[in-house]
Amino acid sequence: MSKEEVYNVVQETIMDVLPDVEKENIAIEKQLKDIGANSIDRMEIVTMSMRELNIKIPLMSFAGVNNIEGLVNVLHENVNS
């Protein structure tokens, strides 16, 4: 799966969790909290994306992530492994 496809999944998940957010408000370099996600929303975006992509890795794997791109990268690294 390409990084672009993973990003698409993450975008859909963000819009699911944050009903007021439109696709054009999401940019890969942004932080989730910049688009209105509180800490629980952020955790939910992570677990829902993992589920969608069928990835099972410890949540600690996302510890160093500080924007949407970081999240997409960790997911992408693990998606086909």
Place this chain on the structure above:
Amino acid sequence: MLQKSTINITGMGIVSAIGDTINTFTNSLQQGISGIHATHPKLEPKLSVQIAAEVRDFSFREKLQNIPNIPEEKLAKAKRLGQRAPFVIQSTILAALQAWSAANLFEKKLASERIGLVVAGQNSTQKYQYDLLSQFKEDPEYLSPRYALEFLETNQVGVLSELFEIEGEGVVVGGASATGNVGIIKGYQLLELGIVDACLIVGVPADLSPMDIQGFINIGAMGGKKYNQQPSLACRPFDEEHEGFIYGQASASIILETQQSIEKRNVASLAEVVGYGYNLDKNSSANPNLEGEEKAMRAALQKAAISLEDINYINTHGSSSPLGDKTEAEAIYNVFSNQISHLYLNATKGLTGHCLYTAGMVEAIATVVQMQHNFLHPNMNLETPIRKDIQFCGKTAMHYTIHTALSNSFGFGGINTSIALRNNN
């Protein structure tokens, strides 16, 4: 300090099987429309009782749009808090918004720390947890982190206080089938103690899991056997053929407010709560207790400082349980004795099903709308009353002016409550 102020109902809201606004609910009561139907035939596992008064075709987003006079920013906030929340949260948000709007609290605001919140509900996440279980057993990693908030009953306190910006006391109370009345009583006490000036009381629907329903079947409390194929006939409070309760769903909400506060805000009172009785039978079982029920009604009258002849209507607990109905009818007869002919009785559960934790709230609302519109709703399935010496409403609505009413709710575990409501129109 105990306030001697009158306690008013200034707003009400409901999402039930027979109406998702106060107006549609009132109309269903007038027309005798029952919400009791066969449940979805494909529900698994198959249970022996497949009859209930469910809230059907529920769409949070749609129903949210239909509530009048909600400021835009509140709608957005409600959407955000409710959109992905379990059904019980969504439906309480809707009922609470209706009540808040009806009480004019969006425009004529109160200091947020002078508003209290009583969430009347228990075991509200049973179905939510049951539905998550099979997936959780497969993939525990994917459990939503929100679960840690949502499985707590107090999540309702958090969600509703955030939505309505309530900063007074907030609490969850339970009392089995008397939970609704317990909520009203606890709200009343917060006002009486002068802790707050207004209180949002929210009844959380019983969203039973199949396991909970089977439990009620196995303990012998649930009806729906003889009339399994005729759901609308299954709930028969005070009828010779009653055989147990029929499960109903409803969220319901009431705003209680002191007299001083409504004068200050210049808003109308819909009715007054004038008294209550609340006692325990010291009994852990499911059986009713004649003495405890009598005591609850007498205490409500005493607290209200009114006499028997002031009461001309009782909204009964009337759950269609043979022993429960018999005991309540006897308790009412014993309390009212030679005044019994001044009273009419009906049982709202005949139309709404037994809404369990919200039954008391639903029935307080039913009592107030009957006061406002001068009628008594029918007892659709009451063909052969279990007693001839008590006046039960018949099969059609009757024109009637309620002066002061009692509304009874009794719960498993020996919980007896009765509240007194006065028509101040």
